[in-house]
Amino acid sequence: MSPIRRIWNVIRRRRLDDELRQEVDTHLALIEEEERLNGFSAEQARRRALARFGSPMASRERSLEAIVATWVENLCKDFMFAARRLMRSPTFTIAAVLTLALAIGANAAIFAVVHRVILNPLPFADSARVISLEDGMPSRNVPFGFNSLTTQLYYAYLERAHSLESVALYRIEDRALTGQGDPERVLTTRVTPSLASMLRVAPMMGRWFTEAEGVPGGPQVTVLSYGLWTRRYGADPNILGRTVALDGVSTAVVGIMPAWFTFPNTTVDAWTPLPLTRASATDNYSFTGVARLRRGATVAEARAELNRLHIDLERDYPGNGYRQLVAAPATLIEATIGRVSGALWIVLASVGLVLLVACANVANLFLVRSEIRQREVMLRSALGADRSAIARYFLCESVLLSMVGGILGFGLAWGAIRLLVAFGPSNLPRLTEVRLDAVALLFTLGLVMLTAVAFGGLPLLRSTPIAAALRDGGRSGTHGRSRHGTRQLLMGGQVALALVLLVASGLMLRSFQKLRAVNPNFDAASALTFRVGLPPADYPDRAHIVLAHIAIVDELSRVPGAATVSAATCLPLVEGCNQGGALFVDGQAMQPGQQPPIVLRRAVAGGFFETMGMRIVRGRSIARDDVERNEPIAVITESLARVAFAGLDPIGRRVRFGNRPLPSGDGGWLTIAGVVADTPVLALGETRALPQLYMPIFASRQVPLPPRTDAMTFVMKTVVAPAGLTAAARAAVARVDPKLALAQIRTLQELLDRSSSQMAFTMVLIAIAAVVALVLGVVGIYGVMSYIVSQRTSEIGVRLALGAEPRSVAAMILRQGSTVAIAGATVGVVAALAGSRLIASLLYGISPRDPAVFAGTTLLLLLVAALACWLPARRAARLSPLEALRTD
Amino acid sequence: MPKHSNDRLQGTLDLLILKLLDRSGPLHGYGLAQRIHQATADSLRIEEGSLYPALQRMTHEKWLKAQWGTTDTGRKARFYTVTAAGRKQLEEEERRWVTLTEAVNRALRFA
Numbered sequence: 001m002s003p004i005r006r007i008w009n010v011i012r013r014r015r016l017d018d019e020l021r022q023e024v025d026t027h028l029a030l031i032e033e034e035e036r037l038n039g040f041s042a043e044q045a046r047r048r049a050l051a052r053f054g055s056p057m058a059s060r061e062r063s064l065e066a067i068v069a070t071w072v073e074n075l076c077k078d079f080m081f082a083a084r085r086l087m088r089s090p091t092f093t094i095a096a097v098l099t100l101a102l103a104i105g106a107n108a109a110i111f112a113v114v115h116r117v118i119l120n121p122l123p124f125a126d127s128a129r130v131i132s133l134e135d136g137m138p139s140r141n142v143p144f145g146f147n148s149l150t151t152q153l154y155y156a157y158l159e160r161a162h163s164l165e166s167v168a169l170y171r172i173e174d175r176a177l178t179g180q181g182d183p184e185r186v187l188t189t190r191v192t193p194s195l196a197s198m199l200r201v202a203p204m205m206g207r208w209f210t211e212a213e214g215v216p217g218g219p220q221v222t223v224l225s226y227g228l229w230t231r232r233y234g235a236d237p238n239i240l241g242r243t244v245a246l247d248g249v250s251t252a253v254v255g256i257m258p259a260w261f262t263f264p265n266t267t268v269d270a271w272t273p274l275p276l277t278r279a280s281a282t283d284n285y286s287f288t289g290v291a292r293l294r295r296g297a298t299v300a301e302a303r304a305e306l307n308r309l310h311i312d313l314e315r316d317y318p319g320n321g322y323r324q325l326v327a328a329p330a331t332l333i334e335a336t337i338g339r340v341s342g343a344l345w346i347v348l349a350s351v352g353l354v355l356l357v358a359c360a361n362v363a364n365l366f367l368v369r370s371e372i373r374q375r376e377v378m379l380r381s382a383l384g385a386d387r388s389a390i391a392r393y394f395l396c397e398s399v400l401l402s403m404v405g406g407i408l409g410f411g412l413a414w415g416a417i418r419l420l421v422a423f424g425p426s427n428l429p430r431l432t433e434v435r436l437d438a439v440a441l442l443f444t445l446g447l448v449m450l451t452a453v454a455f456g457g458l459p460l461l462r463s464t465p466i467a468a469a470l471r472d473g474g475r476s477g478t479h480g481r482s483r484h485g486t487r488q489l490l491m492g493g494q495v496a497l498a499l500v501l502l503v504a505s506g507l508m509l510r511s512f513q514k515l516r517a518v519n520p521n522f523d524a525a526s527a528l529t530f531r532v533g534l535p536p537a538d539y540p541d542r543a544h545i546v547l548a549h550i551a552i553v554d555e556l557s558r559v560p561g562a563a564t565v566s567a568a569t570c571l572p573l574v575e576g577c578n579q580g581g582a583l584f585v586d587g588q589a590m591q592p593g594q595q596p597p598i599v600l601r602r603a604v605a606g607g608f609f610e611t612m613g614m615r616i617v618r619g620r621s622i623a624r625d626d627v628e629r630n631e632p633i634a635v636i637t638e639s640l641a642r643v644a645f646a647g648l649d650p651i652g653r654r655v656r657f658g659n660r661p662l663p664s665g666d667g668g669w670l671t672i673a674g675v676v677a678d679t680p681v682l683a684l685g686e687t688r689a690l691p692q693l694y695m696p697i698f699a700s701r702q703v704p705l706p707p708r709t710d711a712m713t714f715v716m717k718t719v720v721a722p723a724g725l726t727a728a729a730r731a732a733v734a735r736v737d738p739k740l741a742l743a744q745i746r747t748l749q750e751l752l753d754r755s756s757s758q759m760a761f762t763m764v765l766i767a768i769a770a771v772v773a774l775v776l777g778v779v780g781i782y783g784v785m786s787y788i789v790s791q792r793t794s795e796i797g798v799r800l801a802l803g804a805e806p807r808s809v810a811a812m813i814l815r816q817g818s819t820v821a822i823a824g825a826t827v828g829v830v831a832a833l834a835g836s837r838l839i840a841s842l843l844y845g846i847s848p849r850d851p852a853v854f855a856g857t858t859l860l861l862l863l864v865a866a867l868a869c870w871l872p873a874r875r876a877a878r879l880s881p882l883e884a885l886r887t888d
Numbered sequence: 889m890p891k892h893s894n895d896r897l898q899g900t901l902d903l904l905i906l907k908l909l910d911r912s913g914p915l916h917g918y919g920l921a922q923r924i925h926q927a928t929a930d931s932l933r934i935e936e937g938s939l940y941p942a943l944q945r946m947t948h949e950k951w952l953k954a955q956w957g958t959t960d961t962g963r964k965a966r967f968y969t970v971t972a973a974g975r976k977q978l979e980e981e982e983r984r985w986v987t988l989t990e991a992v993n994r995a996l997r998f999a
Binding site for chain 2: 019020022023024026027029030031033052053054
């Protein structure tokens with residue numbers, strides 16, 4: 001029976017079944033009639049009929065089984081024979097399985113990451129309608145991504161934006177958690193109570209905040225993250241209603257969020273209500289906003305409406321610069337993964353290319369094998385095996401190989417994911433949730449089937465008619481042109497793919513080098529930094545706070561090994577502590593249509609610039625006596641000098657945040673004493689420096705809209721290895737107040753490294769893909785060339801016997817190999833030129849068509865390919881003509 | 889090459905079915921069972937259900953042709969007829985049977 005007919009029978013099983021049932025039923029009925037005529041009752045007749053017939057079910061099943069069983073049996077047999085054949089050539093089998101495992105494993109692992117991080121980034125219901133309220137300031141060359149809001153904007157959106165269903169505001173703060181166990185700095189998020197209903201989330205235990213808890217003077221309550229609850233409180237089920245001390249304020253735990261809820265980022269430990277009132281709204285940019293679009297409203301509608309509101313606000317708060325804000329809301333999904341999704345897709349594409357290289361490689365091995373067995377196959381077809389039998393013969397092997405490769409690969413992926421999760425950058429959302437789930441398993445299975453067909457089908461595509469095979473398949477002949485053609489095509493393809501990946505990783509490497517070469521304008525060498533926050537219960541006003549910070553600086557200065565010590569409210573490259581506002585210059589009237597610049601403000605202890613190694617370009621820095629003498633001075637960055645003073649000398653000019661004097665009537669002006677070089681605020685290689693202003697911490701007491709100083713980051717320049725001073729620093733802080741805890745302990749170098757970590761991560765992944773592709777490609781070239789030499793052994797023998805120079809024989813082989821390699825490289829260069837703009841967004845300071853990278857990688861590839869060809873060529877040249885002729 | 893030719897028991901059933909169908913014309917399974925009982929004077933009692941795997945197999949070998957029809961009492965049943973290939977198979981089986989029984993008889997007589 002032909003296999004097609006057999007499959008048809010299986011499909012038809014139901015119909016067969018029905019026909020047979022009908023036939024048997026008739027038979028039983030006829031016996032019953034006969035037995036009733038013999039005088040038996042209906043019941044007796046029925047029993048006698050069944051006895052005479054035997055079991056009707058059994059009979060039916062037996063006939064069907066006969067058909068299905070042989071089919072299954074044959075399939076099993078085919079696979080067993082395939083397994084036995086593969087076991088007989090272990091080198092081929094191991095090479096093929098390992099190659100496939102590597103490629104399938106890499107694809108499964110990266111797919112699992114992409115699936116979790118990009119395809120399912122937000123675990124909130126209907127998350128497509130949740131938007132991040134971001135702005136751009138085109139007049140300051142910031143097109144989008146400015147994600148700070150003021151409470152004035154919040155109330156305007158809340159009350160007047162019809163396209164928004166609900167709005168929530170939040171701010172991340174690190175606070176001291178004390179009571180039960182060691183004091184600890186925890187990351188808390190102050191949120192408006194509207195957040196939970198806006199995101200459509202609910203606590204796993206207990207409740208979320210009520211509106212009454214979101215006003216000043218409301219009850220002190222907190223909702224803990226699942227992580228903090230399990231880590232610090234051992235998942236105590238009786239925690240609800242208990243109080244914990246946050247910054248020394250006793251706070252009641254009212255709820256626990258589920259483990260997957262990690263808004264706004266994975267490091268959040270607890271949420272507390274953000275107390276706000278309409279009356280106390282300010283123009284302090286220190287909050288972040290999220291909103292839910294009204295059903296049916298689009299992001300574009302929201303953008304237009306918010307822009308209208310910004311213009312209205314200009315009327316309510318003249319001169320506050322709201323006009324320059326151009327709303328650029330993005331869906332939260334875009335805002336969360338926008339920066340990383342490109343990188344991940346590219347990594348997935350890279351490992352996809354590696355899989356192609358691997359398939360080409362195994363296909364080549366397979367071709368070689370199938371040619372060696374050409375006679376066996378020929379014999380089979382001569383004996384009447386049809387094409388489908390031959391197809392089964394090859395496909396069974398390829399399916400078996402891919403299955404084993406897939407199983408091993410799945411194991412590799414499991415390990416790789418552990419590594420990715422451990423070393424991945426922290427800004428990949430949901431990275432810790434990445435695991436190999438059913439979807440990843442299905443994906444892997446799909447890959448296995450695809451690869452099996454891809455390389456197993458190849459020998460079939462070019463299976464030759466018998467006559468040609470007989471003519472061609474003689475033992476010692478040189479193989480036909482077409483067969484070498486296929487092999488060389490695969491080899492060239494491998495070279496091309498490997499080159500594309502090499503170029504990509506080369507471009508990434510150069511970008512990384514460029515990024516690392518960016519001068520951050522501070523000296524990261526041997527400096528320890530950490531953050532200390534003062535609980536408001538013990539440090540009720542700015543005077544107490546500032547004195548405590550100065551005392552800590554003094555204690556730290558006495559630590560052996562410390563050279564200089566200072567502190568700032570915010571360091572470069574640190575997120576979450578930036579506060580900004582509109583800056584006004586004394587005596588500089590706003591022209592109509594002119595906007596005050598939005599400036600980040602920092603308060604520092606004396607000697608900060610010296611400790612950080614920041615360069616004063618003009619005037620002087622903030623010294624310790626400026627701090628102690630309460631001097632109202634400021635140091636501004638070069639970019640601010642440019643923006644606010646347009647080339648004029650800013651030294652001696654007076655500036656102020658906000659356009660109103662202090663309630664006391666004092667102007668609250670700061671006099672500019674110096675200009676410092678720009679430092680990066682959020683990332684290395686920022687396209688445009690964000691203006692910053694530094695003031696002494698004492699001065700921060702007497703200006704409007706001062707920066708928050710309750711938590712400061714201390715910087716210790718050390719003469720010994722900085723990490724070794726952690727314990728001494730902790731002891732020094734404890735001498736000031738034993739209840740204080742250190743947070744975010746790291747060296748400045750770590751801070752600097754972290755800012756390039758995402759690029760490093762992407763670069764390493766692409767580089768791994770490129771190296772794997774290169775190795776597979778080289779192994780492929782070597783394999784094909786060796787095979788060609790072994791096939792041409794007798795021909796080479798004849799040539800040598802007829803007096804050919806060994807050198808020219810080697811050159812002949814080398815020429816054959818390098819022609820293919822050069823052709824492959826040419827295709828690769830063209831493909832890389834066309835494709836490299838896809839990774840342009842990942843690059844820094846380098847053109848996606850950088851000639852040096854293209855030339856360098858092409859050269860590297862050709863050298864390696866030449867080596868892979870040279871080894872077999874040398875073997876050919878060293879053949880002894882006698883032996884070569886005897887091989888057949 | 890005809891299959892099952894070495895399997896005597898199965899071969900016997902095949903032989904009986906072919907012979908009876910060839911002599912009587914189209915029969916359904918029940919009718920065939922009746923004929924076997926009559927022809928062997930009830931001395932060969934077979935489970936009537938075991939006819940069906942044999943009928944299926946022989947139809948598959950193209951020795952028999954099956955066609956749906958109606959019985960005297962108006963029931964739907966499949967009627968089997970012997971094909972040309974079946975007739976050739978019958979001759980073959982008969983020849984073998986004679987050879988075999990002669991050989992066995994001879995052996996029994998002279999043992």
